[in-house]
Amino acid sequence: MNIYITLDYEMFFGDHSGSVEDCFIKPTNDLLAIVNPYNIKLVIFVDVGYLVQLENFKSNFPQLQKDYDKICQQIEYLGNSGHAIELHIHPHWENTIYDGKKWVFDTSQYRLQDFSKAEAYHIITKYYSTLSRISGTTPIAYRAGGWSAQPFSHIKDALADCNVFIDSTTYPNGYYESSNQFYDFKKVPQYKTIYRFESNLVVEESNGRFIEYPISSSKVSPLFFWRFALEKLKKSEQHVSYGKGSAIKKPKKEILRLMTTYSNSVVSIDGYKANFLEKAFKKYIKNTNENAHFVIIGHPKAFTPYSLQKTKAFIANHVKHHNFTTFKKNAL
Numbered sequence: 001m002n003i004y005i006t007l008d009y010e011m012f013f014g015d016h017s018g019s020v021e022d023c024f025i026k027p028t029n030d031l032l033a034i035v036n037p038y039n040i041k042l043v044i045f046v047d048v049g050y051l052v053q054l055e056n057f058k059s060n061f062p063q064l065q066k067d068y069d070k071i072c073q074q075i076e077y078l079g080n081s082g083h084a085i086e087l088h089i090h091p092h093w094e095n096t097i098y099d100g101k102k103w104v105f106d107t108s109q110y111r112l113q114d115f116s117k118a119e120a121y122h123i124i125t126k127y128y129s130t131l132s133r134i135s136g137t138t139p140i141a142y143r144a145g146g147w148s149a150q151p152f153s154h155i156k157d158a159l160a161d162c163n164v165f166i167d168s169t170t171y172p173n174g175y176y177e178s179s180n181q182f183y184d185f186k187k188v189p190q191y192k193t194i195y196r197f198e199s200n201l202v203v204e205e206s207n208g209r210f211i212e213y214p215i216s217s218s219k220v221s222p223l224f225f226w227r228f229a230l231e232k233l234k235k236s237e238q239h240v241s242y243g244k245g246s247a248i249k250k251p252k253k254e255i256l257r258l259m260t261t262y263s264n265s266v267v268s269i270d271g272y273k274a275n276f277l278e279k280a281f282k283k284y285i286k287n288t289n290e291n292a293h294f295v296i297i298g299h300p301k302a303f304t305p306y307s308l309q310k311t312k313a314f315i316a317n318h319v320k321h322h323n324f325t326t327f328k329k330n331a332l
């Protein structure tokens, strides 16, 4: 099996964004300490909108200059050490401002599809060149912010013009709809781990120009969310996340759904979710073949001591018999 550890490298988008140190630098370094001894390379989907706004605001705010220097240094280091730096776009940064103390997010245009096609084109190409310049590498893969990449026809020309022909946004059987977010991946079969497509990223087209690597997913029992809520209440040290920010609030209806019915969730190294990494992997081994792709997602801000411990154990268990890799390595 080919295994990808992919990270959405970003801060929180709620009332408190969290600090650069806690959302990016520290958790990423702690994961590097785990993967480096094995020479495993990560796939890092960088939220470029943040970098673009740091560049816009930093000359007026010394704190932002510090944040910018720190984060650029880490991205450059990651790029130089052979980790794959890829494109993650949260376009609501376009409407976000820094008020002198904190980032004030306007999430009314949360998806690229909330902008005109021409505006979306401009955002994608601008973010692509900013990331290339800062990382010193050439991104070849895209992951939409908030899994919201549909309709893909709205953004495909821009990605193609940037030579970005790999997408890793979908996950089998995923579905979500809120006031800002929308995705419907019900058509992505559970164990289809790679396919070509053209204008619709959930419909395979054998001669399409784009390649989809769905994030792996697994069925999650409502009990999991109850246990998760319980752990949160206990506030035990090992379940406290590195990032100390607040996320965009989930609608109550969605929380109720998760806590009462089976749902499909991404395979993740975030917090308590790392608990089902091993179980999900066994299912993929059973239902696919040795050339298949197992794509794990993580957010440094959401790592916990517990989740990194689970990640470490997972790698130690499987590094001998499986191939930890990146989309870039496959493309070479």
Ligand SMILES: [Zn+2]
Pocket (backbone or CB within 6 Å): 008, 010, 047, 088, 090, 144, 145, 146
């Ligand atoms: Zn994101």
